[in-house]
Amino acid sequence: MTAPEPAAPPRRGRGRPGHDQAAVLRTAVALFNRRGYDATSIGDLAAELGVTKSAIYHHFASKEDLLRLALDDALDELTAVVSAAVSDADGASARDRLREVLRRSVEVLAAHQPAVTLLLRVRGNTPTEVEAVKRRRWLDDQLAGLVRDAAAEGALRDDISPDLVSRLLFGMVNSLVEWYRPEGAHDAATVADAIASIAFDGLVRR
Amino acid sequence: MTAPEPAAPPRRGRGRPGHDQAAVLRTAVALFNRRGYDATSIGDLAAELGVTKSAIYHHFASKEDLLRLALDDALDELTAVVSAAVSDADGASARDRLREVLRRSVEVLAAHQPAVTLLLRVRGNTPTEVEAVKRRRWLDDQLAGLVRDAAAEGALRDDISPDLVSRLLFGMVNSLVEWYRPEGAHDAATVADAIASIAFDGLVRR
DNA sequence: CCTACCGATCGGTAGG
């Protein structure tokens, strides 16, 4: 269990050496994921960075502000991917767009793992969380629609309800946040292929 | 968003009417899942039950005790299922035992959804959580071994690493805790069949 | 002697 690197304060020749907003946010998200948002105090975050609580409040208006920025990062990326997939601008079949959104979701998840992890753990306890949950639900609904379209095309077996398929498929994708690490054994493309492969063709040797 | 039923205190003719240990634990687990363990105070739990904090401490030694009992419930059930699957006492193939453990895991998850949800969210911040994480890891290792055995039998396609298969497969199963509800549209058997079906044969119509 | 509590308060720590 190594601490997230406090990222040695860069010197830029002007002002105090210190952490910028992005560096504070990165450390905050890592702590939120390690201990939970509620269990992480601003004091914990300050100690991790080697500054005082007030230094944090120099960069962010509130603890919830840190959470909101991190959640927006994940949501904006996922929204872009899903929006592109549901609009059949290029005339691709729903089946092909589904396969593509699986692949691109895995890539977003790999590239923004900490923020997406935080997003998937949000329960809706504050207005910020409620808003994030709403946006997540919109994404889920779009994806469910895409699976229904693929089913309507006749591309999918018809003995499993499209809604169940969509929950299980994106449940498999989302479970990546529990173990995927950029420096790990599997790169994002391998994982994306494996998921699409298992989902469409199954595990059984033919 | 409905509150977990405080389960009207039963009268048993002796002593005060009140909540028994199991009823307090059920309500605690529901609250822990709704707001997070750390964000839930014993005062919150007491208020939910309509009693005082002291009444909680009559039944449980500490807040962590509540967590431990809930986690043990989930872990004991899952351990039983996994232990049965990895011992090939009946001489079944690894492939068949894998399919069976998928099915039975879903059943445990459906029957003990609140406790399993709590288990999957544990991060290892206290000795109780570290112990639970250790037991979870043991389960994951056993399941990974079973997938490797099925691969060694030649039952699975060989272009995806068994470890990746096992992570994705049980990631899909575990994602149930995010949406499965006993009163929902899909019963446990349907979900179990859907997962085994997708995993082994894939989504594509043949 | 049991189960199931109450009203009040302890020493510490939270976010801001």
Next chain:
DNA sequence: CCTACCGATCGGTAGG
């Protein structure tokens, strides 16, 4: 970016 604080609430325990 610090020291010095606030209003409130935390998990846990006392006697009855």
